[in-house]
Amino acid sequence: MASSLAPVLITGASQRIGLHCAERLLDDGYPVIVSYRSERPGVQLLRDKGAMAIQADFSSQESVMTFIAQLKDITDRLRAIVHNASEWLAETQGDEGDVFMRMFNVHMLAPYLINLHCAELLRRSTTADIIHIGDDVTRKGSSKHIAYCASKAGMDNLTLSFAARYAPDIKVNGIAPAMLMFKPDDDAAYRTNTLAKSALGIEPGPDVIYQSLRYLMDNPYVTGTTLTVNGGRHVK
Ligand SMILES: NC(=O)C1=CN([C@@H]2O[C@H](COP(=O)(O)OP(=O)(O)OC[C@H]3O[C@@H](n4cnc5c(N)ncnc54)[C@H](OP(=O)(O)O)[C@@H]3O)[C@@H](O)[C@H]2O)C=CC1
Numbered sequence: 001m002a003s004s005l006a007p008v009l010i011t012g013a014s015q016r017i018g019l020h021c022a023e024r025l026l027d028d029g030y031p032v033i034v035s036y037r038s039e040r041p042g043v044q045l046l047r048d049k050g051a052m053a054i055q056a057d058f059s060s061q062e063s064v065m066t067f068i069a070q071l072k073d074i075t076d077r078l079r080a081i082v083h084n085a086s087e088w089l090a091e092t093q094g095d096e097g098d099v100f101m102r103m104f105n106v107h108m109l110a111p112y113l114i115n116l117h118c119a120e121l122l123r124r125s126t127t128a129d130i131i132h133i134g135d136d137v138t139r140k141g142s143s144k145h146i147a148y149c150a151s152k153a154g155m156d157n158l159t160l161s162f163a164a165r166y167a168p169d170i171k172v173n174g175i176a177p178a179m180l181m182f183k184p185d186d187d188a189a190y191r192t193n194t195l196a197k198s199a200l201g202i203e204p205g206p207d208v209i210y211q212s213l214r215y216l217m218d219n220p221y222v223t224g225t226t227l228t229v230n231g232g233r234h235v236k
């Protein structure tokens with residue numbers, strides 16, 4: 001039976017945090033639309049659970065606008081947009097200019113264009129949210145991920161501007177995580193060093209982001225806010 005709820009869009013949901021949040025939303029009865037860049041097992045898993053999936057690489061204005069057109073072909077309303085798509089690139093991972101543009105495109109240009117061109121879809125939902133997934137590292141900067149950090153700081157600022165522009169129809173907030181889940185190739189020394197950076201010293205896993213996302217979606221009195229989900233790094 002078709003749901004009366006408007007779908008939630010999560011970008012970059014083929015793996016890890018985005019995949020987990022998409023699954024949780026589906027399990028909680030929300031229709032879900034995801035974008036993915038690479039076909040991974042997680043995309044088919046989501047399709048099998050009823051999600052709609054659009055392939056998109058947010059690497060240029062043209063590709064983002066093509067995605068927006070494809071999105072509007074499959075829905076005329078949205079309950080929420082979760083800007084999760086991201087790459088964690090260091091300055092050593094290629095030409096610096098290319099790294100900067102890739103960080104700016106996925107973390108700022110894509111959310112900016114999607115927010116501007118999809119507000120009409122959100123306004124057709126009784127309650128509507130935009131959520132930017134940022135990074136706690138913007139508090140102090142990053143010597144090894146300069147362009148990444150600057151573009152994530154830009155996302156924090158998008159939260160402020162769009163919150164002002166879209167109130168009261170659409171709430172706009174952010175979530176700023178610190179380390180959530182290690183990668184399989186993270187060695188023991190890296191894991192120990194990373195865990196020591198926070199007061200709580202745990203690898204929390206993806207559900208702390210789903211809990212944060214639901215808090216923002218369910219709370220009618222929060223907008224223009226970025227939730228820090230960092231295990232207390234700032235008090236360590
Ligand atoms: N994991 C952590 O510990 C932390 C995560 N965060 C933030 O939380 C969010 C989720 O983290 P995590 O799940 O680890 O993220 P991932 O590194 O797994 O990236 C999420 C997805 O973004 C997609 N993506 C990357 N570049 C592009 C692009 N140019 N266009 C479209 N999609 C793209 C990837 O697609 P594909 O791989 O399919 O090509 C990937 O599946 C991110 O915004 C991240 O910055 C912040 C702090 C810590």
Ligand SMILES: Nc1nc2c(c(=O)[nH]1)N=C([C@H](O)[C@@H](O)CO)CN2
Pocket residue numbers: 085086087088135177178179180181194
């Ligand atoms: N897109 C991504 N962004 C980030 C990731 C990641 O895996 N993908 N990971 C981190 C680290 O966990 C970092 O927080 C460790 O201090 C940051 N951003």
